Amino acid sequence: MTPLSAFLLVAALVFSIGLAIALTRRNAILVLIGIELMLNAANLNLIAFWRFGEHAAGHADALRGMMFAIFSIAVAAAEAAVGLGLAIAYHRHSKTTDLDAMTRMKG
């Protein structure tokens, strides 16, 4: 079995790549992609700790880590829908998704 630290290192790599995307790219949609990558890295951590944690078989808490990850996936989907809707709405207004050109949000 692959050790826990290998999964955590992969998650750390994905998280920092997502952080780099969110901080350096200029397109609003790519920044959202970076945020999605960071959320996915957190989910990978949750599931890795769930798998390697101690849980007695049949115990009520045996599912807790995976449930957290599943709810996190649902919240991330809602976040993506709203964020992309905002990007489309702003683009309709001012014909750009460049973050440095997004200087006003007051309609």
Next chain:
Amino acid sequence: MMIFGLSIVFVFTAIITVAGALAAALMRNLIHCALSLTVTFGGLALLYLQLDAQFAGFAQILVYIGAVAILVVFAILLTRGAGHSEYKDFSNRWFGGLALAAGAFALLAWAVVRSLPDNVTTGAAPAVTVQTIGKSLMSTYVLPLEIVAVLLTVALIGAVIVAMPESSSTKAGGR
């Protein structure tokens, strides 16, 4: 077969995942970025499957590859057009962002390597079937489930309202 004490399947999926994320960070064409993001989502789903989390793995495929990636591609296609080429791809202060991300990775990797012994005992795979997940969603986790249902409804309505064409009073000046 093992590489550095890791199974070759894990090494392969980890390389796919990280390479997809790197490609999404570096490519210039936005559609290519979205497609390599999909590769990353698939690699993460494979990692979930290796962790015996079948339900989470297939939920990842359904939600991320099936919905979020398609949504991202649609948003890119809808917002592409005028003014795309005159802007640079990367921020002027990209070096600071890159340094911050590298620092975050160094901190995380240091914490992982320092705090975890390699011989963490792995018990038997927890017996989690879809039936037990459904039962606990309806009993232990019923309140979070309802809250997520409300959240998804609100997000759906909010996204539609935000992205809807505006009324004619403001449209006259905008177009």
